Amino acid sequence: MSDAHLPSVDRELRRQLARGAALPGPLPLPDHEQLWTALGDAVEGGKRLRPALLLSAHAALGGTRHEAAVQVGAALELLHTAFVVQDDVIDGDEVRRGVPSVPGGAAAQAARHGATPAGARRLGQAAGILAGDLGLITAMRTISRCEAPAPVVEGLLDLFETTLHATAAGELADVRLQLAPAADPAPLREVLAVAELKTALYSFQLPLRAGALLAEAPSEVHSALDEIGSLLGIGFQLVDDLLGTFGDAQRTGKSALGDLREGKRTALIAHASTTETWPALQSLLGRADLDDHDASRARDLLTACGSRAWVEDLAHWHLTSASEAALRHGLPAALSDALEATTAQILRGVELTLPGPAHPSAGTAPPRAKEDQPA
Known part of the structure; x- marks a missing residue:
């Protein structure tokens, strides 16, 4: 970009x-x-x-x-x-x-x-x-x-205001999910809905739509940018969840213990709850005294049960689908290139900060956990 x-x-x-x-x-x-x-x-x-x-x-x-x-x-x-x-x-x-x-x-x-x-x-x-x-x-x-011009400013204010309302609701929903009983983790569809409200709307849909408003682009362009922004935002949040559990704190600038200690209901946890490792993992989540040894054990369980690879695949699918949508909707080449660069930047963050092998199947159809569907 x-x-x-x-x-x-x-x-x-x-x-x-x-x-x-x-x-x-x-x-x-x-x-x-x-x-x-x-x-x-x-x-x-x-x-x-x-x-x-x-x-x-x-x-x-x-x-x-x-x-x-x-x-x-x-x-x-x-x-x-x-x-x-x-x-x-x-x-x-x-x-x-x-x-x-x-x-x-x-x-x-x-x-x-x-x-x-x-x-x-x-x-x-x-x-x-x-x-x-x-x-x-x-x-x-x-x-x-x-x-x-005043009509454009009014449109921008409306866009920012509605986005702020939705983001506030998504943030509160994210906290609400943490209050659910440990034995009853949130389904993936709810986790992804929160990701769209909390991250996709203000981080991706809002900037793209604001740029379109300033350029006075036609309504079909706004609809395309909403779709692309949603895909990018959910992919971005999935990557952030991966970094919050598996990331190198020296590079991310954020502790890799926080999400586990908080018992945060991420897509990793939604997937893991459908596997046989859930009872062992569940006992480690949401503990304020979780130490590095037990955190490492939790990460090993999330890897062994396939949750890490599953979420990596889901993130890749959302991000690459955003680039494909830009081409499908016939957006200007410069904008498609900018979106492609954004996708590459997000994925590069994974490669630089996540230990272990690179993701094996980028761009494939997203896997499913029980009956949950990707957004």
């Missing part, structure tokens, strides 16, 4: 962050400054996947509103950062991209100033929620002020 305009997105991000930090004016508000500093730190280090998708879609579809595309790309990155920060609160993650997360950093700072562990944790959670709120507000304001 073209990244020629990504430096402009970074400049717009810095401009919006500086504006937000200055809003109280001369009033001495150190806590406000702390929130904006934390939000600014959280924005750094991302791959800018979502702005790049938007810019690629806009350019490939003949769009000429480059300044507006950069502004909306910055809004996308702010939206993503806000979701990530609040997700770290929800999941209790203290590390993100190899450095302290917003809640983790705020809690550590409070502890250094004498707060009790419970007090430090509470302050860290508050910082994460509030920094995320500021990011969401700034993202929506950036869209509302972007340099596009």
Whole structure:
């Protein structure tokens, strides 16, 4: 995908962050400054996947509103950062991209100033929620002020708002799945539905549709991009689930113990629950005291029962199907190439961070677990 305009997105991000930090004016508000500093730190280090998708879609579809595309790309990155920060609160993650997360950093700072562990944790959670709120507000304001005609801005605001609602519902559904009895894991169809709401909508469908809106593309293009975004997003989430259990923490910047300790209901677990290894695996999941030895045992069970290979295959199918859909719908070659590059980037992340053999059957039809069907 073209990244020629990504430096402009970074400049717009810095401009919006500086504006937000200055809003109280001369009033001495150190806590406000702390929130904006934390939000600014959280924005750094991302791959800018979502702005790049938007810019690629806009350019490939003949769009000429480059300044507006950069502004909306910055809004996308702010939206993503806000979701990530609040997700770290929800999941209790203290590390993100190899450095302290917003809640983790705020809690550590409070502890250094004498707060009790419970007090430090509470302050860290508050910082994460509030920094995320500021990011969401700034993202929506950036869209509302972007340099596009009023009808296009209204369409963008509607798109962002409906996406935010669906993503919030998907995040809550993800937490709800974790509360189900261990003996009753969620079926695959529900896991994939959550992946579409929580990840596909805002990370892939939203950038592609926003680019199409800015380019004023016809409705059939929007429908095609929805299909492609859904496939890409579910594939991306499946890869993320694999990395959350099998990934090299030194490369992913995220602990490979978190999902297992949380007993997270991923596609790996949905598949494993249909196999004979489930009783042994079930006893290891959702344990806050899970150590490296037992985590390694859980990974061995997930590999031995075929769940790892099954989810890898399902991820590959979704990702390659997205590229095939772009060709089937006759999208411009530049956009098909950008989507192909996105797919390759996601799969390259698997190759670089997952130990063990490469996936043996990329592009084949997705396997099935009992009566579950892929999305």
